[in-house]
Amino acid sequence: MNYLIQQAAILGEQAQDVLIIDGKIAQIGTIEATSDVQVIDAKNLVLLPGLVDTHTHLREPGREDAETVETGSQAAALGGYTAVHAMANSTPVADTAGVVEQVYELGRQAGWVDVRPVGAVTVGLAGKQLSEIGAMADSRAAVKMFSDDGICVWDPLLMRRALEYVKAFDGVIAQHAQEPRLTEGAQMNEGEVSSILGMPGWPAVAEESIIARDVLLAEHVGARLHVCHVSTAGSVEIIRWAKARGINVTAEVTPHHLLLTDEKVRSYDPVYKVNPPLRREADVQALRAGVADGTIDVIGTDHAPHPSESKDCEWGAAAMGMTGLETALSIVQHTLVETGLLSWADVARITSSVPAQIGRVADQGRPIAVGEPANLTLIDPAARWVVDPSAMATKGRNSPFAGMELPGAVCATFFHGHPTVLDGQLSTPRVTHA
Amino acid sequence: MKHLLSTADLTREEAISILDIAEEMRESGTRAIKKLPALRGRTVVNLFFEDSTRTRISFEAAAKRLSADVINFSAKGSSVSKGESLKDTAQTLLAIGADAVVIRHPDSGAPARLAATDWIGLPIVNAGDGTHEHPTQALLDAFTLRRQVALRNGTNPVGEGLDGLKVAIVGDILHSRVARSNLWLLKTLGAEVTMIAPPTLLPVGTQSWPCTISYDLDAVIASGVDALMMLRVQGERMNAAYFPNPREYSRYWGLDDARLAQLDSSGAETLIMHPGPMNRGLEISSVAADSPRSTVLDQVTNGVAVRMASLYMLLSGDLI
Numbered sequence: 001m002n003y004l005i006q007q008a009a010i011l012g013e014q015a016q017d018v019l020i021i022d023g024k025i026a027q028i029g030t031i032e033a034t035s036d037v038q039v040i041d042a043k044n045l046v047l048l049p050g051l052v053d054t055h056t057h058l059r060e061p062g063r064e065d066a067e068t069v070e071t072g073s074q075a076a077a078l079g080g081y082t083a084v085h086a087m088a089n090s091t092p093v094a095d096t097a098g099v100v101e102q103v104y105e106l107g108r109q110a111g112w113v114d115v116r117p118v119g120a121v122t123v124g125l126a127g128k129q130l131s132e133i134g135a136m137a138d139s140r141a142a143v144k145m146f147s148d149d150g151i152c153v154w155d156p157l158l159m160r161r162a163l164e165y166v167k168a169f170d171g172v173i174a175q176h177a178q179e180p181r182l183t184e185g186a187q188m189n190e191g192e193v194s195s196i197l198g199m200p201g202w203p204a205v206a207e208e209s210i211i212a213r214d215v216l217l218a219e220h221v222g223a224r225l226h227v228c229h230v231s232t233a234g235s236v237e238i239i240r241w242a243k244a245r246g247i248n249v250t251a252e253v254t255p256h257h258l259l260l261t262d263e264k265v266r267s268y269d270p271v272y273k274v275n276p277p278l279r280r281e282a283d284v285q286a287l288r289a290g291v292a293d294g295t296i297d298v299i300g301t302d303h304a305p306h307p308s309e310s311k312d313c314e315w316g317a318a319a320m321g322m323t324g325l326e327t328a329l330s331i332v333q334h335t336l337v338e339t340g341l342l343s344w345a346d347v348a349r350i351t352s353s354v355p356a357q358i359g360r361v362a363d364q365g366r367p368i369a370v371g372e373p374a375n376l377t378l379i380d381p382a383a384r385w386v387v388d389p390s391a392m393a394t395k396g397r398n399s400p401f402a403g404m405e406l407p408g409a410v411c412a413t414f415f416h417g418h419p420t421v422l423d424g425q426l427s428t429p430r431v432t433h434a
Numbered sequence: 435m436k437h438l439l440s441t442a443d444l445t446r447e448e449a450i451s452i453l454d455i456a457e458e459m460r461e462s463g464t465r466a467i468k469k470l471p472a473l474r475g476r477t478v479v480n481l482f483f484e485d486s487t488r489t490r491i492s493f494e495a496a497a498k499r500l501s502a503d504v505i506n507f508s509a510k511g512s513s514v515s516k517g518e519s520l521k522d523t524a525q526t527l528l529a530i531g532a533d534a535v536v537i538r539h540p541d542s543g544a545p546a547r548l549a550a551t552d553w554i555g556l557p558i559v560n561a562g563d564g565t566h567e568h569p570t571q572a573l574l575d576a577f578t579l580r581r582q583v584a585l586r587n588g589t590n591p592v593g594e595g596l597d598g599l600k601v602a603i604v605g606d607i608l609h610s611r612v613a614r615s616n617l618w619l620l621k622t623l624g625a626e627v628t629m630i631a632p633p634t635l636l637p638v639g640t641q642s643w644p645c646t647i648s649y650d651l652d653a654v655i656a657s658g659v660d661a662l663m664m665l666r667v668q669g670e671r672m673n674a675a676y677f678p679n680p681r682e683y684s685r686y687w688g689l690d691d692a693r694l695a696q697l698d699s700s701g702a703e704t705l706i707m708h709p710g711p712m713n714r715g716l717e718i719s720s721v722a723a724d725s726p727r728s729t730v731l732d733q734v735t736n737g738v739a740v741r742m743a744s745l746y747m748l749l750s751g752d753l754i
Binding site: 196201267312313315 | 539542565638
């Protein structure tokens with residue numbers, strides 16, 4: 001089927017028609033509808049390149065009770081995504097070509113988004129021995145991003161070797177920056193609120209000291225470093241300094257760190273338990289400023305679904321993590337667009353083109369131009385909706401935004417020209433033939 | 435008052451009401467027949483996920499003196515050690531017919547979580563949660579202080595706060611639920627609070643706490659205080675490099691014989707308080723613990739009265 005998107009504001013600019021034929025953008029301008037195309041009325045809607053997430057937990061293999069590649073990629077499509085990077089902390093860990101090919105294949109069969117597996121930096125995420133990075137890079141999954149996410153590659157020598165080694169495969173190390181000794185038993189941001197709540201604190205310095213070390217290592221060996229889920233004002237400053245020095249570092253921020261603070265923890269509701277933890281209002285503002293001035297390159301959801309028993313409990317017993325795929329774009333609009341910090345073209349940069357460049361994802365994050373693959377997201381920025389986790393496609397009910405009214409709704413998602421989402425509802429997956 | 439979770443939730447009027455009711459409860463404890471019929475037919479569950487003989491038996495005595503039935507649930511050797519969740523444990527107690535839950539838990543906020551969820555709907559008393567709060571300990575400390583001052587002045591404690599009293603809390607503030615509960619309650623009742631500890635045992639973020647912070651115990655003693663609350667130093671802290679060794683801790687932050695002598699020679703009427711159990715020779719010397727200034731046993735007696743008052747207010751509804 002071919003599609004004609006009528007009157008869409010491309011990157012929020014002047015309204016135009018976009019014709020999709022055989023999975024590619026065939027024409028842009030004023031286009032007459034013909035009988036062989038399905039017309040999509042996009043009046044007052046904004047057209048963006050399909051979103052690319054640098055940081056998703058799909059949980060499969062191993063924790064299919066929390067999420068599967070199928071449900072996670074459905075959630076992604078509903079959130080406007082056409083590609084996600086699936087983190088390596090599955091069971092078994094994605095530290096071999098076999099596991100990354102399995103995840104890749106599950107994603108391809110599901111057909112909702114491109115699933116780009118992330119390979120573990122170290123065998124079993126144990127931080128002892130490099131995993132077979134080359135085999136994963138050369139597998140059908142063509143892994144470019146490597147991360148022990150959830151656990152910091154703490155050993156400085158091992159981190160140096162990892163940064164050096166991935167250069168051979170044009171790879172990138174995505175670091176979960178957390179000094180382990182400074183965060184033993186940590187439950188929340190260390191500061192005024194933790195002092196009152198009597199919770200073991202996760203100090204900002206535990207993140208900042210690792211980032212400082214890693215940017216210097218990346219400079220020393222001339223490698224590419226990606227910093228996952230930056231959460232503190234100090235981290236933003238260090239990355240800003242590193243970029244000014246010409247160090248090849250990119251940084252990611254989650255939607256929840258752009259909006260929520262540790263004040264939420266006063267409720268002791270574990271839906272707010274996440275790693276890195278929610279920080280102070282000053283950090284939230286510094287993160288937004290960091291996105292606005294380009295210090296922070298991308299939005300990564302750190303979508304982390306958990307079964308309800310992992311959250312319907314006391315704080316100490318609860319798992320860390322929040323869902324995010326189906327709310328990310330709304331949080332970006334709320335915190336960055338409606339505050340005047342970003343244009344829609346900037347949103348396309350931080351949610352699509354730069355994430356695709358970091359992960360070296362072919363055919364994603366491309367300009368909206370004739371001849372390009374039709375990975376597109378159509379959104380209604382005027383819509384308002386109340387977050388209801390039970391209505392989401394993800395299996396996780398652990399959304400920290402539950403009950404909040406958010407702006408912006410995804411109306412349609414085109415994945416290589418195929419509508420995975422239409423009228424804000426899941427449509428059909430894209431069928432490919434191996 | 436629906437639950438007793440944190441002393442920060444108490445208004446001055448509520449706090450004074452609890453202390454006043456506790457005065458009546460304490461008086462009833464001196465009679466030949468100590469038992470009151472107030473909670474006859476009601477069931478109080480002591481749900482203890484941490485070892486604590488002292489607090490548990492104090493709550494047990496309090497409930498029994500009010501004629502309530504008491505069920506003691508200890509996490510050790512129970513279904514909890516087989517992996518049962520707090521939610522299931524609590525709902526089991528509800529199904530058994532509990533009317534109130536007294537909970538001690540190693541996680542900060544567990545009682546608040548129990549109160550905030552729809553798991554059970556019973557009044558919850560926080561009997562100590564992690565390093566967060568221990569509100570009945572703070573109430574019994576305030577009760578003891580108020581009573582001692584009234585005794586000294588020959589006045590009636592009923593209806594009074596702790597206005598203008600100077601209280602120093604000394605020791606492991608970082609891990610102390612007693613310190614946090616005392617801070618909020620003492621401030622609510624009008625006292626001035628100083629916290630004294632080695633910097634490693636003070637939390638980051640105390641700038642907003644309504645108290646003075648000091649590292650110098652001698653200077654605070656010399657400035658004159660109405661009460662010194664000595665906190666227990668937990669054994670596990672000694673192996674975690676919070677201070678070099680017990681001797682050095684004692685030398686700088688312990689109430690040793692030399693500091694007791696300093697108090698005595700100054701003529702100050704400073705009370706010595708300790709929530710127990712004491713490490714004699716570490717945070718407090720034996721001579722200090724057994725001196726006439728010490729209120730340690732008085733605090734234990736008063737603990738029963740304060741817990742009777744708390745249970746009474748939660749289970750019989752309103753203030754008297």
